[in-house]
Amino acid sequence: MPYLPLAVLWWPAALIVLVAAVVARHRARLAAEVHAELVESAVDLHLGRLLTRLAEPRPSLPAGPGAHGVSAQTHL
Numbered sequence: 001m002p003y004l005p006l007a008v009l010w011w012p013a014a015l016i017v018l019v020a021a022v023v024a025r026h027r028a029r030l031a032a033e034v035h036a037e038l039v040e041s042a043v044d045l046h047l048g049r050l051l052t053r054l055a056e057p058r059p060s061l062p063a064g065p066g067a068h069g070v071s072a073q074t075h076l
Contacts, residue, residue, distance in 0.1 A: 007014040051057070 004013075004017050007017050
């Protein structure tokens with residue numbers, strides 16, 4: 001944050017630092033959430049082809065409530 005040293009000398013800069021930090025944190029969390037969803041979608045889309053190339057049997061999905069399409073491998 002380039003405004004942090006200025007906040008020591010001029011108190012309104014502290015408000016700028018605080019707002020910039022909150023906005024940056026919020027945007028980072030949103031970006032991480034979108035990235036996680038994209039990675040999960042890519043894995044779901046290409047899992048069969050990947051397992052075929054690796055010659056591994058396809059894992060069975062849990063049938064209980066709350067499974068939501070998560071493979072049994074993720075719970076190990």
